[in-house]
Amino acid sequence: MSTTIKDTQKMIEEILDAYPEKAKKERARHLAANDPSGQCSTCKVKANTKSRPGVMTVRGCAYAGAKGVVWGPVKDQITISHGPVGCGQYSWWSRRNYYNGITGVDTFGTMHITTDFQEKDIVYGGDKGLDAALHELKELFPLAKGIGILSECPVGLIGDDIEAVSKRVAKEFDIPIVPVRCEGFRGVSQSLGHHIANDTIRDYVLGKGTLEKTTPYDVALIGDYNIGGDAWASRKILEEMGLRVIAQWTGDASVNELGIATKAKLNLIHCYRSMNYICRHMEEEYGIPWDEFNFFGPTKIYASIRKIASHFDDQIKENAEKVIEKYKPAMDAVVERFKPKLEGKKVMLYVGGLRPRHTIGAYEDLGMEVIASGYEFGHNDDYNRTYPVMKEGAVIMDDATLYELEEFTRRMKPDMVGSGIKEKYSYHKMGVPFRQMHSWDYSGPYHGFDGFPVFARDMDMTVNSPAWSLIRRKK
């Protein structure tokens, strides 16, 4: 075992000392020193297990994964937060899944619609109210292409039968009414919510849309939620390659696109974590191959373009080279402009989904090094994809707590941290440059050729803001 790995392991042990015995033992399994070669047996983390009570996990819940991530962005269906008022309020338009349409008329993405459970609903059940709510919504929003019922905790606890209500009303309305059993207490994180949402797409809308013609170049863009317009920037590249994106899941998605993805020749998945389930299903049931790609930063974009093109004929391969050739000068110019200001800067990441590994290349393009990375709700397969792209001795953390993040920061002294809103302001107080890597800090897109200049600009302003130097520290 190398000294870098040993040093990191020692640091981890010291940090863990603050925990009570049981929590310490459990948390020890989730923190590791990285070994890209895969030979070190103690260098792997355990993932997707329950968070310890009381340690201050950053994680959310199944509802957040199903409503906030997968179903919420589907623009022309109404998403009901079924249960008490809070969940829908706190997740109201916070993920910036951009879409085109007239909100409240043919699209509903920025609306907070809830059955607002009262005590009587808990006592007598909420099914009757739900039935009535669906009818009221149909009256007010006749152009809705579907209605999703996203369950909050009480619905599952009191034993409501939202499936029965959905089935009955769907027949009456002739649009999909999708019951999504994503009660927040299910599973250990957002992750199960993604899976449940995938399953309901499969069961209620997949294979049902209309597409007049197909071509050999039809692809579906999966696992891109169009945060700050990411999916649009990715789509642009695919279209320039000569591919036809027949479905975009689920950023700026329509219910129809959820239906017709089964007609694609290839599923291209960006956020593996949240949508691999449906890709596997389409592979098994419809024989559609799928491939992962990474549109963060030029190095990964070029490689991904070539990888995607390899599934198609020479024409597409030729187009791919042309696209790369077209954008390379601009990408080089971005690197030339920002690399001198960011070279050698150390980055710590603690995010979700795909970002803890997918953004590493983009940072490296700018000469930055990711010294620690972790997932809120990753599984083993996420970590297996991460170990090889991180340096030896880097910190890998799973379901990190506020305490651990603070300690790693104190000891490793990153030049910037990329994490979420709950972490952001404690880093501001510490005077550590910080960027929200869930929402792009209200910037974006970060995907694709149009996204990279924005990414580079944002990292520069984060690391190099003169405001940081004004903080007067106590001596």
Added chain:
Amino acid sequence: MEFDTEEKMKTIRIKDHNELFQEHDYLEQFKNKREFEAPWPKGKVNEIAEWTKTEEYQEKNFARKNIKINPAKACQPLGAIFCSSGFDGTMPFVQGAQGCVAYFRSHLNRHFKEPLAAISTSMTEDAAVFGGLNNMLEGLENAYTLYHPKMLAVCTTCMAEVIGDDLNAYIRTAKEKELIPKELPVPFAHTPSFVGSYVNGYDNMMKGILSAITTGRKGEPNGKINVIMGFDTYTGDYHEIKRLLKMMGVDFTLLSDASAIFDSPNTGEYKLYPGGTLLEEAMDSINASATIALQQFSTMKTMDYIRKEWNQKALVLRAIGVKNTDFFFEQLSKLTGKPIPQEIEDERGRAVDAMVDSHPYIHGKRFALVGDPDQLLGLVSFLMEMGGIPVHIVCSMGDKKFEEDMQSLLVESPFGSEAKVYAGKDMWHLRSLMFTDPVDILIGNSYAKFLWRDTGTPLVRMGFPLFDRHHLHRYPIIGYQGVLNLVTMIVNCVLEEMDRKTIDTASFDVIR
């Protein structure tokens, strides 16, 4: 983006989403994407869009009973956490599913742009079956060992409430098992999300904390006044009340001082507990000579408890607007025997002077308001003092009492005669009202910007949450200084709008 030459790239302005997606390439992409969306014909969409603005639609909209659309309302535990985080060294501790706490924290982070620590017991399926005792026990031990709080303030999510967790027994067990010190204060409050809203959560937690930590501490009167701000998310208000009470020479205890945690100075150090109401002072609050609350709806049970159990005088004094602030100082002076100092009288004079100066732009203007009950009562009172005409008053978390209180306020002024009060209604109701009976100005939180977009009515951002404008919460809206801030915000919103509307006309004035 134009990427012609490398040279150009060095000087070109990088385009983010604000500009990028208005470029030709993207507009084409959006047009072409429609092929896969099975969209409604544009004519149909326009027809429905117009229909949503009609009386007929409004009637349907108001007929709904079972669904809320864009309500200005959130659940109890948010208020409980907000309340407990204002006590020094206190860690909010939430028994229930963990996603809720992630949401509470991020919601408050986004409004204040400040960190907030809060604990969840991460209950999952097994807790749903067996109850949350184990989660509570391990949670208390871990939280105490790792984060060293002086107090753990427990509230609940709806999960713990539905399965009926016995907080009192669980906490007692944790102490018996010596997982946490016996002397550690662990007050609790049941805060079901399906009852009331965060104003009630605040109230329940405050009562829970006060009743737990003052037990057995009745002693010599300390001559102080207790002050409870209620669910007030203006950190400026906390600084302001402290300034005013000091000016008056009143010895006071601010019960839950949220300004410490939600407006802490940047010192290059992250402090988990940057201050707040000292626990010793909070424990002694039972011996104060009186308690005043600046909100009523978020302090009902607490004030009732203080009156009955502490035998203290407990007054609600809303200090928004001139008359309310006048009454606040009169009562405070009466309670304490301290005269109102000339400096405060001068502040009043300045605030009134500003109102007089700005009145032509507010008098006769028609307003729609949406927000929290106490703030609405304060704002409506203030608007009528300026000759403003409240028209639509929507309070999603309002109840019958709110409706009655607002009605009795409205009948006091001739400017209140046009107003209608909508308790329990939401911003989709308000959208209808604003189309069928348009107003000049809208007052509401950041989510009211959708109404601004749909109806073109200028928006003065007030209340909670304020996500899309920075630092507004740092400016007080209470007291005479608050009056000055309200006048400034409202009149300048009117003037901005005037500029926008007259941009190509002769009326584009410089002097107003």
